[in-house]
Amino acid sequence: AAASAITDSRELEELVKEVIDTKIAESQLSDVPLSLQDLTRIKTAFIETLKHAYHTRKIAPIGTAEEATMEASG
Numbered sequence: 001a002a003a004s005a006i007t008d009s010r011e012l013e014e015l016v017k018e019v020i021d022t023k024i025a026e027s028q029l030s031d032v033p034l035s036l037q038d039l040t041r042i043k044t045a046f047i048e049t050l051k052h053a054y055h056t057r058k059i060a061p062i063g064t065a066e067e068a069t070m071e072a073s074g
Contacts, residue, residue, distance in 0.1 A: 009051055016046045 020043055023029050034042075 009047075012050055012054075013047050016043050016050070 020039060024039075029039075
């Protein structure tokens with residue numbers, strides 16, 4: 001939910017890092033057999049997934065596609 005308000009990829013990276021670091025600091029991952037390398041891979045996967053999930057596609061103004069089609073056909 002917090003990621004939906006993020007507009008910059010650096011902010012997204014910081015958010016993911018902060019969440020995971022908080023989990024580590026609160027010992028929520030102490031019984032999990034993960035290495036720091038594993039956590040780095042997990043961070044990267046979360047960042048990439050969230051970037052794609054919240055990526056906004058630029059939409060052309062209405063009429064642009066129709067105009068392009070008309071120009072191409074005639």
